[in-house]
Amino acid sequence: MEMYIEKAKVLVEALPYIKEFYGKTVVIKYGGSAMVDEMIKETVIQDIILMKLVGINPVIVHGGGPDINKILKQMDKKSEFVNGLRVTDQETMEIVEMVLAGKVNKSIVSHIQNQGINAVGISGKDGATLQAEKKLVNGMDVGFVGEVVNVNTELISTLIQKDFIPVIAPIGIDKEGNSYNINADYAAVAVAGALKxxxxxxxxxxxxxxxxxxxSSSIISRLSIKDxxxxxxxxxxxxxxxxxxECCVEGVKKGVKTVHILDGRVEHCLLLEIFTQKGVGTMIEE
Ligand SMILES: Nc1ncnc2c1ncn2[C@@H]1O[C@H](COP(=O)(O)OP(=O)(O)O)[C@@H](O)[C@H]1O
Ligand SMILES: CC(=O)N[C@@H](CCC(=O)OP(=O)(O)O)C(=O)O
Known part of the structure; x- marks a missing residue:
C-alpha cells in the first residue's frame, strides 16, 4: 500500500506543472547520442507522449549527425566541419536529406505511432516551414548549409490543432526550391521563437x-546570458x-520563456525537468 501512496504523491507533485504547461508549446531538440541509444530513445519518446497526454503540445526538431556520418563513411565520402557545421556539397546534401527527412524522421514517427499517438513527420521544406538562405561561415562558402530566415508556422500550427505531434527534420528550402542542410540546434531555436x-x-x-x-559535478545549473x-x-x-x-541565448532573446540544456542520457530527463521541482541540466536565463 505504502508504495502506491508514494506513487500517488509523485503524481500530485506534478499537478502544478501540468496546470502551468497545459495548452502550451514545448520544443524539443532531439539529436546527438540521445538518439543513438535505443533504450534512451524509448524513454525520450515515452516522456514526449506523456507530455502530449496531459495537454502539453510537444514539437520535436531532430538532428541525426551520427546517422549521416555512418552513411557517408559507408560510401567512403569524407565529411568536413567548419565551426561545427558540415561542409555540404550537392551529393552530401542529397544524402543528408535522405537520412534526416527519411530514415531518422520516420523512425521517430514510428516510435510515437507504436504507442498509439499520432505524429506527422515533415521536413522544413514541407509547407515552406523552414525558409532558408545560404549561410556563409566566417565569410566562407561551405556549400548547401542554410540559415533560417523565416519560419512559416502554418503547417506546424495546423498539426498541433489537429492533435498530431509534429516531428521536423532540419532541411530548409529557398525561393528557388533548393534544399539546405541546417544545423538542428539552429532549426530548433527558429521554430521555438516563431511558435513563441x-x-x-x-x-x-x-x-x-x-x-x-x-x-561532471561542475554543472552550471543557471546560466545568465550575460555570462x-x-x-x-x-x-x-x-x-x-x-x-x-548561442542558440539558447537567441531563444531567450526571442522570448521563449525557459531554455534548457539537458542530459539526454538520463532516463526520463524531460519528465524530471518539466514535472518535478528538481531541475536537471542547465537553464539559460536573462
Ligand atoms: N563547458 C562545456 N560544458 C559541457 N560540454 C562542453 C563544454 N564545452 C565543450 N563541450 C562539449 O560540447 C559537446 C556537446 O556538443 P555536441 O557534441 O555538438 O552536441 P549534440 O551532438 O548533442 O548536438 C559535449 O559533449 C562536450 O564535449
Ligand atoms: C549544417 C549541419 O552541420 N547540419 C547537421 C544537421 C544534423 C544535426 O544537426 O544533427 P545533430 O543535432 O545530431 O548534431 C549535419 O549535417 O550534421
Missing part, C-alpha cells in the same frame, strides 16, 4: 554546461557547446 514556445529543451550527451568539461560571451572567451564553453549555448 513556453519551453525549449536541447537534449545532448553531457550533464549540461560544465565549468570543467572533465568534471555566455565571457565563458566562450575564456574557453569554459568550447566546441559543439558554443553553437548550442
Amino acid at each position: 514556445a513556453q519551453k525549449l529543451v536541447f537534449l545532448t550527451d553531457v550533464e549540461g554546461v560544465l565549468k570543467d568539461v572533465s568534471d 555566455v560571451d565571457e565563458y566562450i572567451k575564456n574557453g569554459i564553453i568550447s566546441g559543439g557547446m558554443i553553437p548550442k549555448v
Whole structure:
C-alpha cells in the first residue's frame, strides 16, 4: 500500500506543472547520442507522449549527425566541419536529406505511432516551414548549409490543432526550391521563437554546461546570458557547446520563456525537468 501512496504523491507533485504547461508549446531538440541509444530513445519518446497526454503540445526538431556520418563513411565520402557545421556539397546534401527527412524522421514517427499517438513527420521544406538562405561561415562558402530566415508556422500550427505531434527534420528550402542542410540546434531555436514556445529543451550527451568539461559535478545549473560571451572567451564553453549555448541565448532573446540544456542520457530527463521541482541540466536565463 505504502508504495502506491508514494506513487500517488509523485503524481500530485506534478499537478502544478501540468496546470502551468497545459495548452502550451514545448520544443524539443532531439539529436546527438540521445538518439543513438535505443533504450534512451524509448524513454525520450515515452516522456514526449506523456507530455502530449496531459495537454502539453510537444514539437520535436531532430538532428541525426551520427546517422549521416555512418552513411557517408559507408560510401567512403569524407565529411568536413567548419565551426561545427558540415561542409555540404550537392551529393552530401542529397544524402543528408535522405537520412534526416527519411530514415531518422520516420523512425521517430514510428516510435510515437507504436504507442498509439499520432505524429506527422515533415521536413522544413514541407509547407515552406523552414525558409532558408545560404549561410556563409566566417565569410566562407561551405556549400548547401542554410540559415533560417523565416519560419512559416502554418503547417506546424495546423498539426498541433489537429492533435498530431509534429516531428521536423532540419532541411530548409529557398525561393528557388533548393534544399539546405541546417544545423538542428539552429532549426530548433527558429521554430521555438516563431511558435513563441513556453519551453525549449536541447537534449545532448553531457550533464549540461560544465565549468570543467572533465568534471561532471561542475554543472552550471543557471546560466545568465550575460555570462555566455565571457565563458566562450575564456574557453569554459568550447566546441559543439558554443553553437548550442548561442542558440539558447537567441531563444531567450526571442522570448521563449525557459531554455534548457539537458542530459539526454538520463532516463526520463524531460519528465524530471518539466514535472518535478528538481531541475536537471542547465537553464539559460536573462
Ligand atoms: N563547458 C562545456 N560544458 C559541457 N560540454 C562542453 C563544454 N564545452 C565543450 N563541450 C562539449 O560540447 C559537446 C556537446 O556538443 P555536441 O557534441 O555538438 O552536441 P549534440 O551532438 O548533442 O548536438 C559535449 O559533449 C562536450 O564535449
Ligand atoms: C549544417 C549541419 O552541420 N547540419 C547537421 C544537421 C544534423 C544535426 O544537426 O544533427 P545533430 O543535432 O545530431 O548534431 C549535419 O549535417 O550534421
